[in-house]
Amino acid sequence: MLHVLAMSLRALGRICVALFALSTAFPIVAGVLNLSRPSRWMGIADVVVATLLFCSTAAAWVRGRNVVSDRHRLVAFRATQMVIAVIPALLAAYFLLGPRIDWSVLVIGLAWRAWLLLYTFPFLAASLAAADPPGAAPGPIAGHVRP
Numbered sequence: 001m002l003h004v005l006a007m008s009l010r011a012l013g014r015i016c017v018a019l020f021a022l023s024t025a026f027p028i029v030a031g032v033l034n035l036s037r038p039s040r041w042m043g044i045a046d047v048v049v050a051t052l053l054f055c056s057t058a059a060a061w062v063r064g065r066n067v068v069s070d071r072h073r074l075v076a077f078r079a080t081q082m083v084i085a086v087i088p089a090l091l092a093a094y095f096l097l098g099p100r101i102d103w104s105v106l107v108i109g110l111a112w113r114a115w116l117l118l119y120t121f122p123f124l125a126a127s128l129a130a131a132d133p134p135g136a137a138p139g140p141i142a143g144h145v146r147p
Contacts, residue, residue: 027109
């Protein structure tokens with residue numbers, strides 16, 4: 001955890017976003033596969049990634065809470081509106097796909113991740129907008145150099 005607190009705020013934000021994407025894949029895959037007996041390794045991997053996600057977002061909250069501005073809150077509000085738009089799509093999927101999806105796994109898995117994402121949006125926006133420290137490597141796109 002100390003290593004996470006020592007990295008740049010921007011790098012921490014990027015890690016959080018990547019972990020959100022990876023962590024969200026677990027309940028989606030488990031819900032769609034709808035196995036009567038899910039694999040043990042997938043459950044363990046889900047818990048490990050979820051723990052890393054929670055710890056990294058907690059670190060982003062701690063480190064980003066003093067740099068959040070109204071601009072970050074506005075970005076978070078707009079992103080929240082996009083996330084909330086998923087709810088009608090899930091309702092439609094429920095009526096169209098019914099028992100082919102394991103809804104208990106999908107809803108529980110997505111619900112707490114959505115809560116964490118919505119709660120930490122302003123801090124993640126501030127983290128991702130933070131400048132990299134001097135001498136940091138260029139952006140994630142090959143050859144892209146930030147001004």
